[in-house]
Amino acid sequence: MMGLVNRAPTGEELRQMEEWIEKAMKEGAFGISTGLKYLPGTYAQLDEIVALSKVAARHGGIYTSHLREEGLGLLEGVAEAIQIAELAGIPVVLTHHKAIGLKMWGSSVKTLAMVDSARNKGLDVMIDQYPYTASFTGISVLIPSWALEGHPVREFTKRCEDPILRDSIRKGIIFNLLNDRGGGDLRRIQFGSFDWKPELNGKTLYDWAILQGLAPNVENGADLVIEAQIHRGAGCIFHAISEEDVRRIMKHPQTMVASDGRLSQPGKDHPHPRAYGTFPRVLGHYVREENVLRLEEALFKMTGQPALRLGLKKRGFIRKGYYADLALFDPATVKDKSTFEAPHQYPEGIPFVLINGKVTVDKGVYQDVRAGKTLKKGK
Structure with a gap:
């Protein structure tokens, strides 16, 4: 508004x-x-x-x-x-x-x-x-919010044309690179979706500095962040x-x-692995391998607890008369395969998925079935 x-x-x-x-x-x-x-x-x-x-x-x-x-x-x-x-x-x-x-x-x-x-x-x-130990958001998160007011590209670019304002913006970015998502190390910032320079997807701010012939320090990193934002920004993975x-x-x-994951087109860009692996990672790594949670605890955190929080009717539990939203997995083999280096990988150990009672994944193969429904409160 x-x-x-x-x-x-x-x-x-x-x-x-x-x-x-x-x-x-x-x-x-x-x-x-x-x-x-x-x-x-x-x-x-x-x-x-x-x-x-x-x-x-x-x-x-x-x-x-x-x-x-x-x-x-x-x-x-x-x-x-x-x-x-x-x-x-x-x-x-x-x-x-x-x-x-x-x-x-x-x-x-x-x-x-x-x-x-x-x-x-x-x-x-x-x-x-x-x-996961990394987040995903726009590279603009490193820029002071006042510098983006009005329009995150157009007005930001105008401010950067003023040497005094640009210097102030640069100092703000350096502060964030040192104290916030950067941790003082440009290798912690990995490009996920960079339309201006798609060849950098999967690479880091450190890599970009080296390719530009620059020392990979926070000062040069701040200059590159400014250039990225002037060219419509980039989605980044922040290992922090x-x-x-x-x-x-x-x-x-x-x-x-x-997951906090956005919809990813398979093979496009370099998304955060959470888009593919959030739930199997909990089941395989944190339940089976690390014993951080018991299996029943993890399942409740994924199903019944969110359903109760939102007030979903007849969902979140396996009960007579409930909608059959079911993921059938093998506790001994379920695991995430998506990584920060190679994100476009589907998980293992989930042979069948049903949505509203219709089989959408059969023996690990998606059936091109669109069985989802719009959910509304109380319905």
Whole structure:
């Protein structure tokens, strides 16, 4: 509604947004979500989010949030989400929860304690997570949000033409490369979808610097980030999460498994392996090989728990009269094969899949059957 501008909504704008949410909830929406790290969500302040969340709450909806910060500001981001749960009276999901950046590794001890404290006070706070030590998002996440206001390419390019503004932007990127998703090492930033330079897909910011004849330091890395954004940006894999945090979050009883993966065309670009391997990775690696979870715990986190969270009717459990959404797997062989080096690989050990009672994968082969249905709240 408001475009890519950093300001609070007018009373009329807020009223119209409330009307839109009211209409959507009546039509079967499950709630509202925000991406407070990204444009334009980063410009939304607490009172605006609370007002809109209250509308969803009146209809039994939930609020799910990509936190405002997952790096240095992680604790404040979690606190904000919990505050929204309290002020709006709405269930909250901290989506794809993680602690980004070397300086924040181990912070899940504190964030999970915050979740437990909130729940002990009667607030309904839950988590979802993908089982990897790397995230995926636009390279613009390294750029100060003020530099992207108005338009993330056009207005950003104009600002970079001003030497003073460009220097300020560059310093902000260097800070993030050192303290946030970069960890001071350009090898931690891997290109996944780079339309301007597709030959770099799968390679790193370090590789790009070397190819350009540049020293692979954060200063040169910042200049390359600017060039990438001027040319419409890139999707990147950021290797910046601790394995200990992944396991700690995974074991929490309120954590559900979710891929956060976008639909990937097989063979195109260099996607995050979560698009292919999230659920078999939990079953094969974290259940069978590492014993982080018991099999029944993992299955509940993938099926019944999300169904209960969303209020799905007759789904999430194997019961008489329920829709037959079934994945038949072999606990002894199920495993993910997709990797950060070779992502376009399907998992093993899942011979049959049924959706709404129709066989869509038979003996490991997709049957070109489109049996899915649009799901709405309460239906």
